[in-house]
Amino acid sequence: MLSLAILEHFRGRGVRPPEEKRITAGKPSRRLPAPDKVYLSLLQHAGTPCTPTVRKGDRVIRGQVVGEPSGLGAPVHSPICGRVVAVEPYPHPSGQLVPTVIIENDGGDSFLPLDRSYLGDTSMPEAMDPAGIRRLALEAGLVGLGGGLFPTHIKLTPRSDPRPDLLILNGCECEPYLTCDHRLMVEEPHLVLWGARAMRRALGVNNVVIAIEDNKPDAIELISHMIRELPGFSLRVLPSRYPQGAERTLTRTLTGRQVPSCGLPADVGVVVHNVGTAAALGRALLHSEPLLERIVTVAGDAVREPGNFWVAIGTPIGEVLRQAGLKEAPVRKVIMGGPMMGLATSSLELPILKGCSGLLAFTAEQETLAESLPCVRCGRCLEVCPQGLAPVRLTQLVAAGMVTEAATNGLLDCVECGACAYICPSRRPLVQYLRQGKAELRRRQAQQPAGQPTKQPVCRDQVSA
Amino acid sequence: MSVTTTSSQTRGTEPPLLVLSSSPHIHSPLTAERAMYTVLATLLPVAGVSVYIFGWRVLPIVLTSVVSALIAEGVAQWARRRSPWRSLKDGSAILTGLLLALTLPASTPLWVAALGSTVAILLGKQAFGGLGHNVFNPALVGRVFLLVTFPQLLSDFSGSVRMVDTVTTATPLAAVAQGQTVPSYLELLAGYRAGALGETAAVALLLGGLILIAFRIINWRIPFGILATVAIFAWAAGQDPLFHLLSGGLILGAFYMATDWVTSPLTRLGSWIYAVGIGLITMVIRLWGSYPEGVSFAILFMNMCTPLINRYTLPRPIRASDVSEEVSARA
Numbered sequence: 001m002l003s004l005a006i007l008e009h010f011r012g013r014g015v016r017p018p019e020e021k022r023i024t025a026g027k028p029s030r031r032l033p034a035p036d037k038v039y040l041s042l043l044q045h046a047g048t049p050c051t052p053t054v055r056k057g058d059r060v061i062r063g064q065v066v067g068e069p070s071g072l073g074a075p076v077h078s079p080i081c082g083r084v085v086a087v088e089p090y091p092h093p094s095g096q097l098v099p100t101v102i103i104e105n106d107g108g109d110s111f112l113p114l115d116r117s118y119l120g121d122t123s124m125p126e127a128m129d130p131a132g133i134r135r136l137a138l139e140a141g142l143v144g145l146g147g148g149l150f151p152t153h154i155k156l157t158p159r160s161d162p163r164p165d166l167l168i169l170n171g172c173e174c175e176p177y178l179t180c181d182h183r184l185m186v187e188e189p190h191l192v193l194w195g196a197r198a199m200r201r202a203l204g205v206n207n208v209v210i211a212i213e214d215n216k217p218d219a220i221e222l223i224s225h226m227i228r229e230l231p232g233f234s235l236r237v238l239p240s241r242y243p244q245g246a247e248r249t250l251t252r253t254l255t256g257r258q259v260p261s262c263g264l265p266a267d268v269g270v271v272v273h274n275v276g277t278a279a280a281l282g283r284a285l286l287h288s289e290p291l292l293e294r295i296v297t298v299a300g301d302a303v304r305e306p307g308n309f310w311v312a313i314g315t316p317i318g319e320v321l322r323q324a325g326l327k328e329a330p331v332r333k334v335i336m337g338g339p340m341m342g343l344a345t346s347s348l349e350l351p352i353l354k355g356c357s358g359l360l361a362f363t364a365e366q367e368t369l370a371e372s373l374p375c376v377r378c379g380r381c382l383e384v385c386p387q388g389l390a391p392v393r394l395t396q397l398v399a400a401g402m403v404t405e406a407a408t409n410g411l412l413d414c415v416e417c418g419a420c421a422y423i424c425p426s427r428r429p430l431v432q433y434l435r436q437g438k439a440e441l442r443r444r445q446a447q448q449p450a451g452q453p454t455k456q457p458v459c460r461d462q463v464s465a
Numbered sequence: 466m467s468v469t470t471t472s473s474q475t476r477g478t479e480p481p482l483l484v485l486s487s488s489p490h491i492h493s494p495l496t497a498e499r500a501m502y503t504v505l506a507t508l509l510p511v512a513g514v515s516v517y518i519f520g521w522r523v524l525p526i527v528l529t530s531v532v533s534a535l536i537a538e539g540v541a542q543w544a545r546r547r548s549p550w551r552s553l554k555d556g557s558a559i560l561t562g563l564l565l566a567l568t569l570p571a572s573t574p575l576w577v578a579a580l581g582s583t584v585a586i587l588l589g590k591q592a593f594g595g596l597g598h599n600v601f602n603p604a605l606v607g608r609v610f611l612l613v614t615f616p617q618l619l620s621d622f623s624g625s626v627r628m629v630d631t632v633t634t635a636t637p638l639a640a641v642a643q644g645q646t647v648p649s650y651l652e653l654l655a656g657y658r659a660g661a662l663g664e665t666a667a668v669a670l671l672l673g674g675l676i677l678i679a680f681r682i683i684n685w686r687i688p689f690g691i692l693a694t695v696a697i698f699a700w701a702a703g704q705d706p707l708f709h710l711l712s713g714g715l716i717l718g719a720f721y722m723a724t725d726w727v728t729s730p731l732t733r734l735g736s737w738i739y740a741v742g743i744g745l746i747t748m749v750i751r752l753w754g755s756y757p758e759g760v761s762f763a764i765l766f767m768n769m770c771t772p773l774i775n776r777y778t779l780p781r782p783i784r785a786s787d788v789s790e791e792v793s794a795r796a
Contacts, residue, residue: 017491176491332484339490346485360490367484368492373555374597376497379684379731382779390779392731410780418489425497426597432487 014241014249015384015419017176017340019215024299025179029187029308031293032323034080038314039351040066040101041092045143046150047072049099058084063112063290065141066101074141074151076101079292079312081108093336093343093350100351103314113288114139125197125285133202133285140284141291141354146170146181146245146274147337149355152281155271156202162269164203168254169196169210171219171275172238172245175338178358180295181275183308185212185219188282189226192275195282197230203271206232209254210275213240242340243417247272249386261413276357291354298324302331302361311352317359318348324359332367335360340418373426381420381430387413391420391430398437403444406437414438497726500682501556504721507673508563511717514666519571523662527566529575533582534562541591557596561585564604564721567663568714568761569611570622577618581607601768602728605761612761622660636660637712638757653711664714674720683724686736687743691719694744702752715747718760728768735771735778742767 042050050067054060060078067076082105090100118135121127134153142152158164169192173181185192200208210227212220214237227233236254238244248259250272257268265272276294283289293313299306304325311320317336318326335342336356352359381391389410397406414434421430516523538558539549552558562582569578585607593599612619622636637648637660653667663670677683695715696706709715723729723743730739743763750759 015493017493333486333490334483335488335490337488339488341488342490343488344483344485344490346483362490366491368490369484369486370492370496371551373497374595376597376726377729377731378497378726382731383733388780390731393779416488421487422489422491423493423495425493425495425500427492427496429487431489435487 013384013386013388013419014243015422016241017422019240020177020299021179021182021215023306024177024297024308025182025216027183027307029180029183029295029310031310032312032315032320034105034312035315035319036105037085037316038078038080038103038105038312039090039316039349040076040078040103040314041090041351041353042067042076042099042101043092043094044076044149044313044354045069045072045074046148047074049073050076052087052099052101054084054087054101056084056086059106060084060103061108061110061112063114063292066103069151072151072154074138074143074153075290076313077141077290077292078103079314080105081110082106091347091350093345093353095346114284114290116285116288119285122285125194125201128198128201128285130202130204133198133281136284137202137281139290140280142277142280142284143291143354144274145276145280145294145355145357147341147355147357148247148274152273152277155266155273156199158203158205159266162267164205164266164271165207165269166255166271167196167200167203167205167208168250168265168270168272169199169208169275169278170245170247170250170272171210171212171216171223172250173216174213174240174242174245175340175342175358176242177299177360178297178338180297180308180357182216182219183297184279184295185216185223185275188279189219189222191279191282191286192223193226193230193233193278193282194286195278195280196233196273198281198285199271199273199278200232205271208233210235211238211245211250211254212236213238213244215240242419242422243386243415246386246415246417248415261410294352294354294356296320296352296356297358298361299358300335300361301363301366302327313354314351316349316351317345317356320352320359321348321361326361327363330363331361332364333360333362335362340422341416368427370427372424372428375428376426378425380423380425384419384423386417386419387415389413391434394437395428395430395433398433398440401440403437403441407441411437411441495680495682498555500726501560503680503682504677505556505560505563507676508560508567508663508721511567511663511666511669511673512563514669515567515662518665519662522571525575526569526571526573526578526662527563530566530569530578530582531559531562533579534558534565534586537583537586538591541587542595545591545595547595552596555596557590558586561590561603561607564663565607567717568604568608568661570619570661572621573618577611577615581611583607584610597727599727600772601765602722602725605722605765605768609761609765612756636757637708638751650707650711653708661714661717664717667711667716670716670720674716677720677724683720684729684736686733687724687729687740688719690737690740691715691723691744691747694741695748698744698748702748704752709748709751713751713758714760718747718764719743722760723764723767728771730771730774730778732775732778735774738774738778739767739771742770 048071051070053068054066061081064078065075066078082103085104086102089097092098119132120129134156138153144150224235251265251270280291293310296311297308334345394406418431535558542549542552565582565585585603589603589606590599678685699706699709730736746763746766747759
């Protein structure tokens, strides 16, 4: 077994940033009107971009597939009826240009439902065909909606060794500001639970643990009431602490099982799915609806009416922000996702992707970026790292170009949760250094001549829930 | 490798100019600067007690020391082609100057304070590369420099106690060494005894230290470990533990010097090792050394060990053999 000495329990680690959830947590979500144009990126999952199945000039209807996976991925569907005006490279949050299907809304209301005939008995999830559930997850275009973006049908395929024995439903939502999973659990708990039951069936496990942080009392009460009739389901209320909901952290907290370095929870028989993913699967099962829209928390001081909105995938983020009353003058930073792990964007024309749980518009006053001081060796980054790493050491090694040494010190175990950079009193961009180190390591590995045995640790991409 | 923290760009005709930066986008409000100024703030009552006990001549010493530290810092930064303003603003030089002043007797000539403070910054800090890079606590480097260069000046406590009728001119530890009468616990606590400017006011120091612990600015393990070690050692050696805790610069050293972020270990276990080491060396010097007081030396010695302590207490790197096993197991 790979050295586990560098990994410790999460307890007492992590950070407690201000939650900032109160404004949006108590407000019912609103459904935004369908936009005039959608920009359907063909890369909305971990993997390679989809192949477009439509051409410029085609008419598509709601629910129709516009991109099929080529390799690892999940299909992309049109959330509106309209005409394809372009299939071309378009800005993607990653900063690159990615093939994108652009559709102009013509106001039509036809809908192409998913085929559910292969599910067998659809009266209850426990009676459905497991392979059928996986097929439906694939055809519905489901990916990890917590931001992991890993294609769901693959995570629903049980490994033979070790066989999974536990499904964790992640409703922690430990990122500050975000309340979309919270609202989802309060507003559509039946979809969450229906989807979770199907996931359990597909994985062939008996036990499901739903993990919710203690800052969502209404969701806790509702879910605990609803699972009373469901054998095998249990609820675990966890203290609000970031990154409580990170997949490996959560697995360790709930089961005591240590996910091996560079491994996945599946390596210890645990599968973690986000509640949003479960709800989307529930919707596909009950309403034959593929992933066409998602719930997005819109917040930040530059937003007049913060709240949760159901948004069609592919809606430009500027459109969503304007609907929530963006104050354009003071906006200084727009973040897709939460403030700890989200991506700052340069353009309001970027589309909402499947994994976009939040849109935060920060004012200059909310900007905490400052010129960094030298490291003062306070050791706080060590105390908060949920992976038990030494960010201070790793960043020094990366800065010195010694990425191989950084890798042996656990660089690839970093989940980029941002706890170290959050707590750093010198405001050092630690996560940026760590990302640079990983990129450099990948670059060097790619340069190694083929056939020569690799001396560096090879890791699968980290997938966080 | 250069790290850009911000860059702005616009696309198309969008009016807002947006900041791009790596996550996280929020940060803890406790910055290094804020921590330094909080430490400074908790030292103000200590300086106040010092003025009360030793009189107004405390102020010129403190001011000289602080101003000299700032000048030395500014000049050194300028000479190293770094921004002087940025480093003067972070409060670390002020803190070094103030801490050094608090280790000096009230009779210290001003030029000695200025010299000590300049040495503290130049040799103790800037010679290593400035903030964050020094191995030794700068204020203690300055103090020990003065202690070995001007031993008479640094142990001249004559007329320093204004509150007590029977003027004791030896510090309590020196008094013990010389077989004189020693102050009572109460006198020690309140600071009515001979000693350096900042080391006598035990109550004010303890209060400040507890505030820093409560705000999580200093690591409680370090002062606790030092005090506990000293008390146990004193008891085992048949001496009065409380007397040893309250005398000399122990409390000032344990709460304000040993806890310096830069020069103390990174890990919890490391902090314990470091603290116990300081306690042990302090007592060895006090009981058997030629100096009556050993806290400064003890802290500097353990500062010296900090890189080694870090090396053995930081999370253990994965051994290359583990990695190749793992890779072949997966292949």
